[in-house]
Structure formats: C-alpha cells, structure tokens
Amino acid sequence: MEKRITQAIILAAGEGQRLKPFTKLMPKVMLPIAGKPILQYVVEALAQNGVRRVVMVVGYRKEHVQDYFASGKEFGVDIEYVIQPHQLGTAHALEQARGVADDRFLVVAGDNIISPDSIAPLVNAQSNTVLIRAQDDISKYGVVMVRDGRVKEIIEEPSKKVSSLVNTGTYALNKEVFSFIGDEVNLPAVLQKMINQGCDIMAQETRGTWLDAVYPWDILELNNLILGGISPSLGGVIEDGVTVKGLVSVGDRTVIRSNSYIVGPVVIGEGCEIGPGVCIFPSTSIGKNVFISPFSIVGNSAIGDNVTIGANSSLQDTVIAPGVIIRNHFSACSRETSVLVEDEHQRVKMGAIIGGYSDLGDNVVVEPGVVVGNHCRIKSMKVIRQNIPDGSLVI
Numbered sequence: 001m002e003k004r005i006t007q008a009i010i011l012a013a014g015e016g017q018r019l020k021p022f023t024k025l026m027p028k029v030m031l032p033i034a035g036k037p038i039l040q041y042v043v044e045a046l047a048q049n050g051v052r053r054v055v056m057v058v059g060y061r062k063e064h065v066q067d068y069f070a071s072g073k074e075f076g077v078d079i080e081y082v083i084q085p086h087q088l089g090t091a092h093a094l095e096q097a098r099g100v101a102d103d104r105f106l107v108v109a110g111d112n113i114i115s116p117d118s119i120a121p122l123v124n125a126q127s128n129t130v131l132i133r134a135q136d137d138i139s140k141y142g143v144v145m146v147r148d149g150r151v152k153e154i155i156e157e158p159s160k161k162v163s164s165l166v167n168t169g170t171y172a173l174n175k176e177v178f179s180f181i182g183d184e185v186n187l188p189a190v191l192q193k194m195i196n197q198g199c200d201i202m203a204q205e206t207r208g209t210w211l212d213a214v215y216p217w218d219i220l221e222l223n224n225l226i227l228g229g230i231s232p233s234l235g236g237v238i239e240d241g242v243t244v245k246g247l248v249s250v251g252d253r254t255v256i257r258s259n260s261y262i263v264g265p266v267v268i269g270e271g272c273e274i275g276p277g278v279c280i281f282p283s284t285s286i287g288k289n290v291f292i293s294p295f296s297i298v299g300n301s302a303i304g305d306n307v308t309i310g311a312n313s314s315l316q317d318t319v320i321a322p323g324v325i326i327r328n329h330f331s332a333c334s335r336e337t338s339v340l341v342e343d344e345h346q347r348v349k350m351g352a353i354i355g356g357y358s359d360l361g362d363n364v365v366v367e368p369g370v371v372v373g374n375h376c377r378i379k380s381m382k383v384i385r386q387n388i389p390d391g392s393l394v395i
Contacts, residue, residue, distance in 0.1 A: 004123050005172060007102040008051045011093045012039055012110030013059030013084040018215055018341055021355030021373045021390060022321050029110040030064045031213065032304060034226040034285045035249075035267045037068065038213070040075065041113040041226075046106070047076040048116040049123050055100050056110070057093045059084040089185030090169070098178045107187070109169035111212070113222060118170070118208035125172035129202040130154075130191065132165045133210050140214050141166035142188045144203060151201040154188040165203075168210050215341055216353045216371070219319050223302050224283040227265035235270075242275075251288065269305070287322065300334075301351070310362070317368075318351035326354075327362040327380065337369035340387065355390065 016028025023031070029039035046054060054077045058065045062083065072079030080100060084093045094107060106122055108114065122129060130151055132144045143163045145153040154167055167188060177190060180197075184190045191201055211222050232247050236254035246264030250256065254268055257275030262268075266280050269288035274280070278292050281299035286292070290303055293311035301315050304322035309315070310330060317334035320326075332352035338345050339353075352366035355373045361380030366372060373390035382394055 004050065005102075005104050005106055005125070006051055007053045007055065007104075008046050008106040008108055009055045009057065009094060009097045009101065010039070010042060010046075010108050010110045011057050011090055011169075012065055013057050013062070013087050013093050014111060015060045015087060016111065016213075018344070019213060019219075020341070021353070021371060022216065022219075022319070024374050024390065025061075025321070025356045026064050027058075027061045027111075028213070030061075030068065031219065032285070032287060032302070033113060033213075033219065033222045034230065035269055035287065038113055039065065039069070039110045041115075042108055042110055043069065043072070043075050043077055045114050045116045045119050046108065049119050051106060051119075051123060052077045054079045055082055055097045055105075056080070057082050057084050057096055059087050059093075090187040091181050091190045092185045094187060095178065095181050101175055101178070103175050105173060105175075107169075107171040107173055112169060113209065113211040113226065114168070114170060115209035118168075118206040118210055121204050121206070122170065122172040125202070125204065127172075127200055127202045128174055128177065128191075128194070129172040129204050131168045131170035131210075132203050132205050133168050133207070134164045134205070135166045136164070138164065138166055141212075143167075146203045149202055151191070151195060151203050153195070154192050156186075156188060165205070168206070170210075172204075215339075215346060215348075216319055217317075217339070217346075217348045217350050219302050220283070220300060220317060220350075223285050224265075224300070227267060227283055227285065230265055230267060232264070236272075239276075246282070257294075293328070304356070316351045317349060318354070320352075320354045321356035321358075321374070323357040324354055325359045327360060327364070329363045330360060331365045333365075333368060335368045337367075339369040339371070341371075 012029045016023035030037045143155045233249045235252040239258040241258040243261045248264040249267045251270035254272040260275035260278045262280045267285045271289040277295045279297045283300040286303045287305035291308045296313040298315045301318040310328035313330035315332045318332040334351040336349045350369045353371040358376040360378045365383045371387040376392045378394040
C-alpha cells in the first residue's frame, strides 16, 4: 500500500462576493467564526491528520492570510504560498500550484470549515477521490451523481434536486489532474472531463462537520454550531457578582465587570472589557479588544475585533465587522425580513449587518436585515431602514 498523503493544497484566493460588506476588507477565508478565521479550522484539521506540508494558494487581499499564518509554525504546519493573481476559478487556482505539487495531494477549500474526521478518510485514498456530503439545500453547490462508489457526474447548482449529495470542494488527487485542466477554470469541470475520458473518480461520503458561509447570516449559523463544541475556560478577571452559565470561554487580559450575566455557549476574546451589568446570551462570539459598556444586551451575535459598543445598547442576531464604534442606546432588533444581497432577495431572521470601521452615533436604530457598509458615519438619533453603501455619511 502506498504511503499516506502528506501534502495539502488549500485554495484560499477568493473574495466571497455574497458576504459583502465583510469581504470588502478581508478575504472570505479570514472571516472569524467563534473567534478564529475559517481558514484556521482547515489548517488545524489538516495538522491533526498529520498533513503538515501545506501549499496555500492566495490572491484577494492575500496579506491578511500571509500576515496571520506566516510560516505556519504556530499552527503545526509548514506553509508555502503560491499567488493566483486573478481569481478565475478553482482549477485555475490549483494550476498555480502545479510546480510544487506532490504526486498525490489533498485539495481543500480554505473558505469552508471542515473537521479532522471529515478529512481523515482522504489521507489514505489511493485513487482520485471527491469528498461528498448530504445537504438539504443544494441550490448553491455542485451535486454529485454516484454509482457503485464512483462519481458519474457533477452538476453545478442544479435547478431541481436530482441528488442530496454535494461536492464539498475537498479532494484527494493524483498529479495527472494537471494534464486535464487546459482552459478549464473550475475544478468540477476538470473532474467531469476526466470521467468522460474514462478516469475513475471515487466518492467518499462524510457525515462529519463541513460548513460553508454563503451569506452574512450564515456567519451566525456557523458561529452557533462551532460554539456548541468549545471548551470552557475563564481567563482574565471575573469580578464578584458575575454570573456565568454553560460553555463560556474568556480570553486573557479580559475583564468581566460586576453584575454581568453570561449564558453560553459564548466566546470572548483577549483584552476585552465587559460591563458592569452587561448581559450576553447564547451563541455569541466576541473578538479581541472589544469594549461593551454597562447595561448592554447581546444575543446570538458575532462581534469582530476592536469594536466598541456603548451603554444601554441591544443587539440580537447581529454581525459586526472589526473596528466599529457604536455609541450609547444603540438598537439592532431581530425579526424575519427580506434581505437584499448581490441582487438576491433572501427571507431570513436577522438583526443588523454592520461593515468594518463604521461609526454610529447615540440612539441609532438599525432595522432588521439592514446592511450598513464599511467606513460609514451615522449621526445620532437616526433610524436606518435601508442598506447604506460603503463610505456613506448619514446626517
């Protein structure tokens, strides 16, 4: 039997169009979920399977990835970076790594959270293999038709549900794949070409974790799922009179002031100041260096690094990008509403979506499902009922 696969090529060059405004300032792979970038979950899953030689294909805002992961040593891997200057597709991204690829290697999407047990079967794969998973909503994925363990067809974003098995974008491949890329830009099309020419592509089904964020509200769903598996850890300073229930992780140098009430699962990063009298309810992640002023309430929300939230504020089902300043008496309530993202209307239960480095004055209300862009300025006493483009001033 041949040796285990020891190299992985991570495709981490894309933008994530439908995740704006968050991906305007950072690549999708670096969006934080439960306190860690999506890409970190991928790297850790590989390392836990003994796959420590990583080729990372980067492109869009690549400096965010390279600055965070550097050589990979801190994460137990050795990273070599390859640049995809134009984000044309997954096959084009893989083609950039042709010169450094082993005879056998894994290909992993850097923008999907995947668990170590999902990757494990591929490490010993002897043939070209696609990792597949049953999915209720198949509309945004490639559906895989399988017969006798072999892939017969991959149908991209089918108009009707011909199968519930979707392509996870995770593969074990032999180097022969490069000879089939040609002018193709997407990897599923390359695999279909191989199948049409008589190559066997095996299917490996997983029931393990594989999570994809397509829209901003998906961040909350992923947050919720990952937070359910955290290990409780109370760092920093927890003052007298604080109530902590359930799975709660508090980072170093964080201070939780008296009479605050925290119900997990909740992650609070390093260097934060919370309270006094703040209530944080389940499925909330709070980044590093976040200041939440007295008597505010936060529930089922994802808050980025370096965010300030003023006193007597209320946030529910809300996503806030890094660097946002919110003054006192802010309100982001939640209800089911129609949200417009990239010319698509979606019906979701959502609070506010606030882009990076925006500044909101006192007594601002953001209606459910409204998107506030990056670098916006909103004066006090405003009710925001429609999406606000990047760089707007609301007076």
